[in-house]
Amino acid sequence: MMKRLAHRMETEATWDQTAYNEEQFYPAHGTHGTVGVTSRVMNYFCNLNSKTFFRFFREDASLLHGYKPLSLHINYHPEKLQRMQDVFAFYFKGVEKGIWRWNGGEGSKLLTECKKLKQAGAPDESKPHIAQILKSGVIDWGTCLKCIKPQRGGLLKTPWEPGRWGEAGEVSAYPDFKDTVFATLGGAMHLLRFNETGEFLSTRCSDGELLKGRLVFS
Incomplete structure (x- = not known):
């Protein structure tokens, strides 16, 4: 697997994760042989990615407060560092507020609210x-x-x-x-x-x- 991936990284303009998935799951065809690895599908609540956490896991109180995953891969959203810090604060410091500032998709809930503000008008000087x-x-x-x-x-x-x-x-x-x-x-x-x-x-x-x-x- 690693030798084939190394060769593809050197000779193709492909993303490493894409090539890894292709080599792991594509069946043999023509002159292409499989790499012969065995795939093991893990429980997606034990080994979360950030999409599952912020869109589903977080919204279920029994899961959020009664179940702790083994790992959580912050890879789905562009705000990786900030979300990682908030998830760490929740699980290791008991600070829950931070995980609720994010949308299930891209951006913060505050950003969604900010986008609704009207910027064209003049401020009311009487205030x-x-x-x-x-x-x-x-x-x-x-x-x-x-x-x-x-x-x-x-x-x-x-x-x-x-x-x-x-x-x-x-x-x-x-x-x-x-x-x-x-x-x-x-x-x-x-x-x-x-x-x-x-x-x-x-x-x-x-x-x-x-x-x-x-x-x-x-």
Whole structure:
């Protein structure tokens, strides 16, 4: 098996996993002989992949809390590292919150909600939190000091490409915050939750990455 796969990797433009499956399961035909390996099908609840976990296993309370798999291969979704960290936290630290932030398919549940936000309109300047942002006019974005400038009408000046900002309103992920603000910069949307002093915590919609920042008042 390994010699045949090594030869195919050297001579063909094929994916290693595809070639492995082909050599394992294709029957002999013509001049092609089988490699002679024996296949053993394991219980897919004992040896999960991430598709089974996030689409089915997670949704069954009796499985999620009453059964622990032997292995879980995080290979189906593009957010491999973040999902792996959340699954590890669930099984080894008892922290369940993280596994629920993801869709069964691609992306986070928060990203799905973010995509529904209307970005074209101008923020309502009569609202106190919007007025506070415009009064400052400058934002420290993490270590990028004074580099983000929210404008009237919803334009966001950034060191990268122009972005948008505005009212996100109530977001189900943050029920305690009624005045969440969205900001789209660098091709990614973020949700900002401000406190009374102008400090904020930003959550990137795609993967939940957190970043701290603040409004700068002269």
